[in-house]
Amino acid sequence: MNDHVAVLTKSATEEARRPGLLRRLRYLEPSNMLWILLVAALLFLVAVPIGKLLVVSFEQRGTGAFTLSNYVTAYGRARYLEALGNSLMLGALSSLLSVVFAVPLAWAVSRTDMPGKGLTWAMVMGAFIMPPYLGAVGWILLAGPNSGFINLAWTWLTGLQAPLVNVYSFFGLALVISLHSFPLIFIFVKSALDLISSEMEDAANILGAGTWTTTRIVTLPLVWPAVLGGIIVVFLETVALFGTPAIIGIPARINVVTTQLWQFFEYPVRVEVAAAYAMPLLLITIGMITVQKLLLARKGFVSQTGKGGERRPIKLGHWRWAVLGYCGFVGLLAVLMPLTVLLQASFAKAWGRGLAWDNLTLGNYGYLLFRHEMALPSIWNTLWFSAASATAAVVIAVLVAYIVARRLVPFGSVLAFLAMAPFVIPGIVMAIGFYAAYAAPPIALYGTALIIILAFTARFLPIAFANSAAAVRAVHPEMEEASRILGGGRLLTIRRITAPLIIRSLIGGWLIVFIVASRELSAAVFLVGPRTRTMSVLLYDLSEAGNFEVLAAFGGLLLAITLILVAIGMKLAGRDFMLRRN
Amino acid sequence: MSRLVLKGLSKAYGPVRVVDDVDLTLQEGEFVCLLGPSGCGKTTTLRMIAGFVEPTAGSISMNGEVLSAPGAVLPPERRRMSMIFQSYAIWPNMTVAENVGFGLKLQKLPAAEVRALTKQILEVVQMGHLADRYPAELSGGQQQRVALARAIVVKPAVLLLDEPLSNLDANLREEMRFEIRRLHDEFRITTVYVTHDQAEAMATADRIAVMNAGRIEQVDAPHLIYTQPRTRFVAAFIGRTNLLEGRLTKNDEIGLDGFTLRPAQLGQRMPDAAQPILLSVRPQAMSLSRHQPELREGWPVLPATVAQRTYLGESWDYVVRPQHSGLQLRVAAPPRQVHEVGEEVWLELDPQQIAIVS
Secondary structure, eight states: OHHHHHHHHHHHHHHHHOHHHHHHHHTTOHHHHHHHHHHHHHIIIIIHHHHHHHHHHTBOTTTOOBOSHHHHHHHSSHHHHHHHHHHHHHHHHHHHHHHHHHHHHHHHHHHBOOSOHHHHHHHHHHHHHSOHHHHHHHHHHHHOTTTOHHHHHHHHHHOOOSOSOOSSSHHHHHHHHHHHHHHHHHHHHHHHHHTOOHHHHHHHHHTTOOHHHHIIIIIHHHHHHHHHHHHHHHHHHHHTOOHHIIIIITTTTOOOHHHHHHHHTSSSOOHHHHHHHHHHHHHHHHHHHHHHHHHHHSTTGGGGGOOOSOOOOBOOTTHHHHHHHHHHHHHIIIIIHHHHHHHHHHTBSSGGGOSOGGGBOSHHHHIIIIIOTTHHHHHHHHHHHHHHHHHHHHHHHHHHHHHHHTTOSTTHHHHHHHHHGGGGSOHHHHHHHHIIIIISTTTOOTTSHHHHHHHHHHHHHHHHHHHHHHHHHTSOHHHHHHHHHTTOOHHHHIIIIIHHHHHHHHHHHHHHHHHHHHTOOTTHHHHOOTTOOOHHHHHHHHHHHTOHHHHHHHHHHHHHHHHHHHHHHHHHHOTTTTTOOO | OEEEEEEEEEEEETTEEEEEEEEEEEETTOEEEEEOOTTSSHHHHHHHHHTSSOOSEEEEEETTEEEEETTEEOOGGGSOEEEEOTTOOOOTTSOHHHHHHHHHHHTTOOHHHHHHHHHHHHHHTTOGGGTTOOGGGSOHHHHHHHHHHHHHTTOOSEEEEESTTTTSOHHHHHHHHHHHHHHHHHHOOEEEEEESOHHHHHHHOSEEEEEETTEEEEEEOHHHHHHSOOSHHHHHHSSOOEEEEEEEOTTSOEEOSSOEEOHHHHTSOOOOSSSOEEEEEOGGGEEEESSOOOOOTTOOEEEEEEEEEEEOSSOEEEEEEETTSOOOEEEEEOTTOOOOTTOEEEEEEOGGGEEEOO
16 A cells, blocks of 8 residues: 555645646646536627627618617507507516416415415416416417407306407406416515424514414515515516517507517518517616616615524315316416317317317317418427527536536626527527527528527526536536545546436436426527428417417427426426526 | 655635644555544544645645645646545435446456445445435434445545535544444555544544644554643643743742642653743543642642532532632532532642643
């Protein structure tokens, strides 16, 4: 053994004699090379498209000379300004409705003895994984002014001809949006409520406060930051949303920022005007996320990390049936009703004739699977675009997360910043940036699969990064050091110790990116070419054509694929892998 | 032959010198504790020995060969050391046996030998019956034993321990303390042990290096650290003590507030005449009595008043004020020796137990 040590240490003394050479070699260490590579990749994915967007908005078409005329065009018409106002109002109304749906549900599931918690949870999950534009189609079938099922039932019951509800209205649009965004607030508020120990409530009880007073003045104020955070996220999601406003808003003549941006992309494409018009969306997002951070950083809001103490559910007595009824009502609106009519329509010869044996057919599915020229290619496109971008995002994210967490290079935080930056860039703005930067020659990626994959990768990088960073953080550095001191090199240690410990979380992260990418519409719709249509874009095309039976059948296919993926995810990464709050 | 030598070892993060000019030599098979408050640089020193941290100055060498110097650090995996971590760092995805056999496999030993050595060491740490369990199924103490087995089985040149017992409860901590010392007596591996717990250091170490603010204050056998602290910090950090300031008088006595001592009786080196003298008097070095004790040559006896008392179960902790003096002294007394607050007592000092700190 002594000989061994002598041999090993001899090389160390040789190394000690040449610190100069060693120091130069250290700069060529693999982790430094990787760092440069990652910075380049992140600049290409994140910084260049956004930079290009800014530049283009000040450029004259063709010449590239500096001009402000794009901004004049973008904000020079009342109709465009009105769209901006509509977006803000829609965002506010949708987030308000989401709070009304989400907070009672979160409270009931987290803090009370309400029955049917599992069912409520499954329903929220369902509302979350159902692509919002599918919900929009379902609600057109339910609440279309003339032939919607709710209005038909109303006429049958009362004999009145005037429709009860109209989805093609501002409130209808906001309602449909909030029915698919309230799960975000639910997740935020529920995880905050889960952290509050019963002792906090006991402390108020012992001083004489009843259940309702306690809930109102102790419990809810403690989760207020979570509610606020949720409101901001839903607001931002709504103003950046394309699908639902396009499917419901355009027929209803409600113009919002995203649909207006889409119109700037109709022939002749006016990227520079779209770029100028996208700026408020970008600024609002950056501004509101900053506000959110500042609010949450304030002292006093940290008390929600209260640990210890048992958690007892609040006994609701007979009220629990009322609370359950409300949960069921939300579930009916968000999942059951739209899903039922969609499935009905997908198996119907004519959806308006309702459920009847002679109305049943598999023809809609048959048409899509065997005769429609774009349906199968679009499914294939969706699957492999999503798989490719999920892989790219997770690989980049885990490398960045590892380098940052282990402090392998100086300025590692630059990497983390770039990886998280797309979080404040709405998908639709990102897509316009990609179009501006890479669609035209010399790179000429327009209509290729690559531009979509790259855009998806950039868009969902923050999700992958948050997931990977949490996974890497969960591995104590001493786990790796224990292997190294026993004779394992860095690479062997990563292969034998780190990788097995994080692989499950990474698979979870991969699936989340895959699922959100497979239903992504607002970025895809700007970047697809004739051969690279995804399912979501094709679904939007079908909705414009107005054949609701085929549209519903295609929605059914999309939903089936999503459900299979979610089932795989739950099996591999745990039941709540999509609803976990990072 | 000396084995592990730290020479002028320093580590600075920016302007902050976390480890400052540390010199330490470990003999073959010696067990040395780095003891100090949190933030004193002891863990950084240990991690430099392991090769995880590069020194900014100085060197670490083994058998005269340099392992670490600024710009030239032999990576941890090539040092033939092993380490026990504060978090145990037991890999949750491997069984106990796989954890313990990991280092042996890396040494490319044949599978049969890996199995035999693993089995053998697991018996030594009394974990043989749990070889096929996963770490999540083990208690904290059992995980600690796995960590010990994993570190010892590779017969490392140096064994490093980083606060290994700080996550255990008090009883288990005491048990593992003796376990660690027992394993050291059995295998005689050169060991560096980092802790902030002086009882742990006393129970395990051959020598203790007390660290403070990045520097080593004193390196000595545990009983010498306690009875002959060389700096104010060591005297105050190890156990409880009364620190008294005095000065050499004209007739070569140490003048204190209210009484004098003769240095010859302290049985220690003569203090420097010009400097103020700092004395450490342990509470056990004094005794209280109701009646004036017989005078002994060189044992100062002073009348005093009891100012405070605290009953600790194993002893009384009295605070007394000698008359004609501004001093307040803590004195330990047996549990059955009861004095009321305000009572007049006689205080006697044992000069043999008084240490000249500086």
